Amino acid sequence: MTRPSSISFTSPVPTRPHDPALVVFSGGQDSTACLGWALNRFPRVEAVSFAYGQRHGVELTQAALIAQRAGIQHRVVDIGFFGSLVHSALTGAGDIATAHPDHPGLPASFVPNRNAVFITLAHALAQTLGAKSLVVGVSQTDYSGYPDCREPFLLAMGRALNLGAETDIAIEAPLLHLNKAQVFALAQAEGVLDLVLELSHTCYQGTAAMNPWGRGCGACPACLLRKKGWEEFSTAAHP
Numbered sequence: 001m002t003r004p005s006s007i008s009f010t011s012p013v014p015t016r017p018h019d020p021a022l023v024v025f026s027g028g029q030d031s032t033a034c035l036g037w038a039l040n041r042f043p044r045v046e047a048v049s050f051a052y053g054q055r056h057g058v059e060l061t062q063a064a065l066i067a068q069r070a071g072i073q074h075r076v077v078d079i080g081f082f083g084s085l086v087h088s089a090l091t092g093a094g095d096i097a098t099a100h101p102d103h104p105g106l107p108a109s110f111v112p113n114r115n116a117v118f119i120t121l122a123h124a125l126a127q128t129l130g131a132k133s134l135v136v137g138v139s140q141t142d143y144s145g146y147p148d149c150r151e152p153f154l155l156a157m158g159r160a161l162n163l164g165a166e167t168d169i170a171i172e173a174p175l176l177h178l179n180k181a182q183v184f185a186l187a188q189a190e191g192v193l194d195l196v197l198e199l200s201h202t203c204y205q206g207t208a209a210m211n212p213w214g215r216g217c218g219a220c221p222a223c224l225l226r227k228k229g230w231e232e233f234s235t236a237a238h239p
């Protein structure tokens with residue numbers, strides 16, 4: 001299948017290196033690595049985070065701290081109503097380790113349409129800012145079973161949004177085919193490993209405790225993925 005020129009998933013070189021980029025930024029490991037990737041490739045980078053009714057505000061606090069350390073403009077857009085429309089253990093009560101009540105094949109942490117909403121709103125903001133690239137930190141390799149982190153979804157979203165606005169904004173997903181160990185390696189290569197370890201936050205329990213592999217409870221699915229990735233990365237770096 002031939003990809004349209006505005007979609008870039010694996011190339012280390014972005015589609016539009018001379019224009020500004022907007023990073024969809026959660027303050028987690030993946031989007032912090034993406035931020036480093038973007039800072040080294042675009043002349044101007046801005047970041048946007050969404051307050052979507054997530055149980056733990058700590059990730060937005062950490063996102064603001066990381067953006068400050070990186071010296072970039074960072075917006076937090078309040079879409080708190082969104083959490084009231086969907087079932088997810090990330091926005092309401094419920095055990096993270098169980099199946100999703102509306103999608104038995106998906107984990108309870110799945111937030112229906114979250115990436116569709118984020119990418120749609122960020123695509124609108126990118127038009128306002130004159131950004132020609134939208135950088136998203138999704139990965140389908142070590143992902144938690146979310147179908148909106150897969151390549152066909154991103155291709156379809158990019159096509160639909162660019163058709164709907166007569167734009168050609170590139171959706172850049174540099175982590176799409178990387179596992180968590182490779183994301184650590186990318187963060188190191190892009191000079192943001194310290195930010196990932198000291199400040200980024202991915203834990204489903206909202207725990208900001210420090211560990212060798214970064215912040216988190218060490219027991220939730222997100223922390224276990226991150227810890228395993230760190231161990232693989234450390235072993236590869238120092239066998």
Ligand SMILES: [Zn+2]
Pocket residue numbers: 202203204205206207216217218219220221222223224
């Ligand atoms: Zn955790």
